Amino acid sequence: MKISHPANLLRQRGMRPTRQRVAIARLLFDGVDRHVTAESLAEQIKDLGIKLSLATVYNTLHQFTDVGLLKKVRGLSDATWFDTNVNSHHHFFDTESGALTDIPAEAITISTLPKTPPGKVVEGVDVIVRVSGR
Secondary structure: OEOOOHHHHHHHOOOOOOHHHHHHHHHHOEOOOOEEEHHHHHHHHHHOOOOOOHHHHHHHHHHHHHOOOOEEEOOOOOOOEEEOOOOOEEEEEEOOOOOEEEEEHHHOOOOOOOOOOOOOOOOOOOOEEEEOOO
16 A cells, blocks of 8 residues: 555544654555564664654554554464555465565465354454475
């Protein structure tokens, strides 16, 4: 998603456009789908000379997820990944480089799912295909 006015986007989602949120939105929503961890984004922010604490980055990523601007990608490692592509899709995960690459939803067909545990419903299915150079 490419945005030219991050403050307006945040307001549309019911968020106050603080300096920190606007700075992070400017980095994340530059028109290129991105996969970041809080740590990797904090490093990019630091490299740009912007001073934000890791806690602020974490909080902002979770807030953006809560309002539908980001999607969490789990199950890769101990880190939580955040994806700017919030549409239905899957991922390749390169176990050597740690890079995530999108796989279009229609590229994977799931014909059946196991019966869910009692009292539970399926919220979604995310496929992560782990790849390496071996």
